[in-house]
Amino acid sequence: MSENLSREVSKLVDQEVAKILEETDRDVARTVNRALGVNDGAPAFDTARWQARLGELLAAHHIPGATLAVLADGEIHELAAGVLHTGTGVTVTTDSVFQIGSVSKGYTAAMVVLLSDAGKLDLDAPVADVLPDFAVADAGATRTITPRQLLNHTSGIEGDYVNDTGRGDDCLARYIEGVRTVGLTNPPGVTMSYSSTAYNVLGRIVEVVTGQTWDEALKELLLAPLGLEHTMTLPEEVLRFRAAMGHMGEPGETPVPTPLWNMLPRSAGPYGGISATAADVARFARAFMDGGAAPDGTRVLPAAVVDAMLTREVEMPDQWFLGAHWGLGWGLFEWDGARGFGHDGSTFGQLAYLRAIPEKGLAIALLTNGGGAAPKVFETLCRELCAELAGVTMPGFAPATEPLAVQTEPFLGSYKREGFLMTITDGDGGPGTLRLRYEGADGLAGTFDPLVWHLTPVSHTPAKTVFAGRRNEKDAWIPVVFYALADGNRYVHFGVRATAKSA
Amino acid sequence: MSKNVSCEAQGDWETRDSAGKKLDLVHWQNRLDALRAKHHVPAASLAILVDGTVHELASGVLHRGTGVTATTDSVYQMGSIAKIYTATLIMRLVESGRLDLDAPVVDVLPEFSVADTKATKAITMRQLLSHTSGLTCDFTYDSGRGDDCLAKYVDAAKDVALDCPPGTAISYSGIGYNVLGRIVEVVTGQTWDEALKDLLLAPLGVTHTMTLPEEALRFRAAMGHLGEAGQDPEPAPSWDLMPRSAGPYGRVIATAGDLARLAQMHLNGGVAQDGARVLSEETVELMQRRVVDSPDKWSVSADGWGLGWTLYDWNGIQGYGHDGASIGQYGYLRVVPTAGVAVALLTNGGGARELYAALYRELLAELAGVTMPEPFAPPAQPPVVDFTPFVGTYRREGVVITVTERDGAGHVVYEFVDGMKDFSEPLEIDLVPVTESVFAGTGVGAAFSEDYMPVVFSTLEDGTACVYIGMRCGPKVA
Numbered sequence: 011m012s013e014n015l016s017r018e019v020s021k022l023v024d025q026e027v028a029k030i031l032e033e034t035d036r037d038v039a040r041t042v043n044r045a046l047g048v049n050d051g052a053p054a055f056d057t058a059r060w061q062a063r064l065g066e067l068l069a070a071h072h073i074p075g076a077t078l079a080v081l082a083d084g085e086i087h088e089l090a091a092g093v094l095h096t097g098t099g100v101t102v103t104t105d106s107v108f109q110i111g112s113v114s115k116g117y118t119a120a121m122v123v124l125l126s127d128a129g130k131l132d133l134d135a136p137v138a139d140v141l142p143d144f145a146v147a148d149a150g151a152t153r154t155i156t157p158r159q160l161l162n163h164t165s166g167i168e169g170d171y172v173n174d175t176g177r178g179d180d181c182l183a184r185y186i187e188g189v190r191t192v193g194l195t196n197p198p199g200v201t202m203s204y205s206s207t208a209y210n211v212l213g214r215i216v217e218v219v220t221g222q223t224w225d226e227a228l229k230e231l232l233l234a235p236l237g238l239e240h241t242m243t244l245p246e247e248v249l250r251f252r253a254a255m256g257h258m259g260e261p262g263e264t265p266v267p268t269p270l271w272n273m274l275p276r277s278a279g280p281y282g283g284i285s286a287t288a289a290d291v292a293r294f295a296r297a298f299m300d301g302g303a304a305p306d307g308t309r310v311l312p313a314a315v316v317d318a319m320l321t322r323e324v325e326m327p328d329q330w331f332l333g334a335h336w337g338l339g340w341g342l343f344e345w346d347g348a349r350g351f352g353h354d355g356s357t358f359g360q361l362a363y364l365r366a367i368p369e370k371g372l373a374i375a376l377l378t379n380g381g382g383a384a385p386k387v388f389e390t391l392c393r394e395l396c397a398e399l400a401g402v403t404m405p406g407f408a409p410a411t412e413p414l415a416v417q418t419e420p421f422l423g424s425y426k427r428e429g430f431l432m433t434i435t436d437g438d439g440g441p442g443t444l445r446l447r448y449e450g451a452d453g454l455a456g457t458f459d460p461l462v463w464h465l466t467p468v469s470h471t472p473a474k475t476v477f478a479g480r481r482n483e484k485d486a487w488i489p490v491v492f493y494a495l496a497d498g499n500r501y502v503h504f505g506v507r508a509t510a511k512s513a
Numbered sequence: 514m515s516k517n518v519s520c521e522a523q524g525d526w527e528t529r530d531s532a533g534k535k536l537d538l539v540h541w542q543n544r545l546d547a548l549r550a551k552h553h554v555p556a557a558s559l560a561i562l563v564d565g566t567v568h569e570l571a572s573g574v575l576h577r578g579t580g581v582t583a584t585t586d587s588v589y590q591m592g593s594i595a596k597i598y599t600a601t602l603i604m605r606l607v608e609s610g611r612l613d614l615d616a617p618v619v620d621v622l623p624e625f626s627v628a629d630t631k632a633t634k635a636i637t638m639r640q641l642l643s644h645t646s647g648l649t650c651d652f653t654y655d656s657g658r659g660d661d662c663l664a665k666y667v668d669a670a671k672d673v674a675l676d677c678p679p680g681t682a683i684s685y686s687g688i689g690y691n692v693l694g695r696i697v698e699v700v701t702g703q704t705w706d707e708a709l710k711d712l713l714l715a716p717l718g719v720t721h722t723m724t725l726p727e728e729a730l731r732f733r734a735a736m737g738h739l740g741e742a743g744q745d746p747e748p749a750p751s752w753d754l755m756p757r758s759a760g761p762y763g764r765v766i767a768t769a770g771d772l773a774r775l776a777q778m779h780l781n782g783g784v785a786q787d788g789a790r791v792l793s794e795e796t797v798e799l800m801q802r803r804v805v806d807s808p809d810k811w812s813v814s815a816d817g818w819g820l821g822w823t824l825y826d827w828n829g830i831q832g833y834g835h836d837g838a839s840i841g842q843y844g845y846l847r848v849v850p851t852a853g854v855a856v857a858l859l860t861n862g863g864g865a866r867e868l869y870a871a872l873y874r875e876l877l878a879e880l881a882g883v884t885m886p887e888p889f890a891p892p893a894q895p896p897v898v899d900f901t902p903f904v905g906t907y908r909r910e911g912v913v914i915t916v917t918e919r920d921g922a923g924h925v926v927y928e929f930v931d932g933m934k935d936f937s938e939p940l941e942i943d944l945v946p947v948t949e950s951v952f953a954g955t956g957v958g959a960a961f962s963e964d965y966m967p968v969v970f971s972t973l974e975d976g977t978a979c980v981y982i983g984m985r986c987g988p989k990v991a
Contacts, residue, residue, distance in 0.1 A: 178661065
């Protein structure tokens with residue numbers, strides 16, 4: 011009897027021990043696999059925990075709603091929180107559609123590189139070869155700018171040319187006509203300056219090469235083959251789904267719905283007009299992670315296309331906005347030795363973020379519908395997810411901890427590009443600090459209240475001096491980089507755009 | 514909880530109808546919920562204008578896929594109810610002296626033409642507004658999303674056929690309303706959408722009425738549903754199955770409340786809710802004055818047509834309104850001037866017409882003393898009718914209707930031809946006599962009517978025999 015009992019007990023103990031050992035083994039294996047970037051098929055993603063974290067961050071930062079898709083352990087995990095529209099109160103679900111803004115550039119780039127891979131155009135021949143109507147205000151640049159320069163943001167074409175050319179299928183053709191009047195921020199090829207205008211030129215190239223609208227080509231070349239059934243471009247398509255409304259508000263304020271669902275015209279398509287679920291954005295990123303193969307194994311993006319888009323094309327003056335380099339379409343970063351790609355998007359009311367680290371099998375897509383603190387929410391979530399799921403520490407960006415002696419005199423003065431004027435004066439934060447006043451000029455003069463950033467030094471080399479700027483203590487720090495090119499011309503890199511010193 | 518208690522608890526909801534009775538909103542919410550569910554309508558929005566106040570009710574889900582619930586501020590596609598907006602807009606321009614109802618359309622729109630040169634010169638706006646131009650109905654042409662869509666549409670509609678000579682009979686015409694929409698553009702120098710906003714929606718003070726999908730995205734928006742009768746329908750394959758060029762005849766998006774507020778302006782002799790005058794009393798009256806009788810009194814319950822308005826005669830009580838259908842969404846507006854009552858119902862599919870028929874029968878009886886006709890159906894003992902005179906071939910643009918006699922009973926083959934040939938397989942319809950010239954068609958789906966499709970034989974002014982199916986006139990050709 012007692013022998014039986016003790017045998018039973020020891021059997022139970024053995025079973026418990028075996029179970030614990032097995033779990034420990036699994037944990038160890040998972041950790042090891044994760045560190046090696048190997049998918050062990052185990053569901054390590056703690057949905058409940060991240061759901062709670064997402065909700066907590068949205069509430070703390072006054073973000074109306076968001077959806078988060080995380081590719082980890084070979085699976086896409088989908089989360090949603092908040093409301094799509096503070097006016098209607100409709101809740102966010104994982105199948106809700108958000109505007110992804112400039113993340114769209116990754117899609118347009120993929121189409122162009124695909125067409126190039128298929129021999130339909132030459133990335134290094136002048137744009138004018140494939141698009142005879144193409145011209146910018148500078149005749150020399152018109153002749154030399156290449157699709158590659160458009161893709162890696164070194165064309166120098168003023169980046170923020172918005173022109174509402176209507177709802178029709180001719181909207182891009184008409185937009186290109188208007189580009190004739192658009193000037194340059196810098197000569198083609200000399201520095202990186204983020205250009206949405208350039209991506210519309212790419213969109214038009216897609217139309218001319220395929221004989222389709224950009225929207226149709228997107229469906230045929232990418233969405234259908236990749237099975238992205240919740241990705242679209244036109245409002246009548248968005249209406250099939252729960253759709254997010256944009257909201258505006260400063261950090262710390264409760265944001266209010268924007269006056270229109272889309273503040274951008276249809277002609278903003280190739281640079282910022284895609285709407286999608288977070289999961290579909292993660293699926294798109296995944297196409298660059300499995301060597302271009304769809305989940306069912308079919309290869310949509312040839313390896314050459316993936317390689318080309320993830321190859322470092324340009325070194326960024328500002329290495330922190332997204333990463334130290336840009337490829338064809340994607341921003342490229344290296345965190346903790348792990349290389350990744352991504353993009354941000356903003357549509358005046360909706361903010362989107364994508365980061366992917368192929369070697370860790372990790373992709374993060376966060377789509378939000380407004381609120382000034384969305385960047386902070388993304389940074390926090392991304393940092394925590396990268397650390398937990400990939401063991402990668404995301405670098406931070408902040409002023410130098412030790413005071414840095416910087417001669418500010420070379421930076422003082424005016425920096426002007428079409429529509430915008432930046433004035434740099436000495437700051438009131440002590441030696442080495444600067445004040446950046448940002449205002450509308452030309453056609454945009456007086457259209458918004460001037461904004462002021464307070465700059466504190468981060469680092470200094472003869473080639474460039476980096477400052478961290480913010481408007482107030484609620485803002486996240488952003489990089490402001492002063493640099494000179496080989497020709498001696500001085501530039502400031504701010505908001506990923508280069509602006510030459512004018513006075 | 515009894516109805517009275519809950520009604521009192523609602524405070525502000527309490528109001529009296531024209532007969533001095535209280536409008537029991539709890540009761541009507543219950544009826545809306547029950548009838549909507551019974552008839553498999555996913556969502557419905559109901560606005561009741563009584564005693565000068567618009568009361569709004571909502572029921573169901575806007576989209577069976579997303580499960581978003583319907584609220585009173587949800588917007589629906591209203592289909593042909595858009596024609597009332599275009600008609601009102603035209604009448605604003607007529608009032609301001611910028612248009613003449615009886616001048617030929619070509620005076621203001623020289624590019625307008627139909628297949629018949631004489632008719633091209635003769636057709637007037639008054640005829641377009643009252644569906645008596647003879648223009649055919651079903652010319653759908655996707656001229657794109659751009660602001661030039663109506664100009665292109667009118668250009669593409671050049672030389673379109675007539676169902677019957679101008680001014681001889683009613684034949685419901687969508688094209689006619691697109692021509693009117695284009696006239697609005699030419700006269701105002703704006704798109705139809707912009708002119709609608711500036712000249713009608715703004716003076717009306719309505720904030721939930723629009724024409725474009727990007728505008729609808731600001732609101733909870735209904736998705737259309739399609740399916741077999743008697744079953745829960747499924748979401749339509751796309752939100753928008755009509756091109757932008759369908760605007761003036763079929764694309765205004767609104768809440769039921771906003772539709773009731775348009776009716777309120779007409780009911781108030783042209784004065785909007787805030788006291789602003791939108792139309793003169795004379796114009797309002799003119800729009801309601803009968804231009805033409807409708808031989809088919811059943812398809813859309815019409816006894817006749819005014820300028821824009823469908824006119825009803827409910828045992829001597831006069832009313833006006835309009836029906837609308839875009840694929841998967843259905844709307845109904847009825848106004849009873851003597852009672853100061855208007856009722857707007859917007860739905861997103863299912864047995865919407867049955868819901869309308871049942872709900873309006875109860876509502877209009879109680880609020881306006883109206884007895885709605887029984888649903889269209891043959892009598893228990895159908896009359897014996899000599900069918901021989903009706904046998905033959907009838908033809909209108911895109912459609913050939915072959916009428917035969919089989920074993921003493923009428924039979925119709927309704928065949929789509931030419932530009933319409935891909936629209937549907939031929940429809941086979943058996944006819945049961947209702948009167949000597951009116952037949953109840955069977956074997957056609959619920960898309961057209963409740964259970965039976967009215968098939969009405971009539972004659973044009975010049976004596977030509979014709980048949981009405983779906984409010985469209987088909988003259989006899991052989």
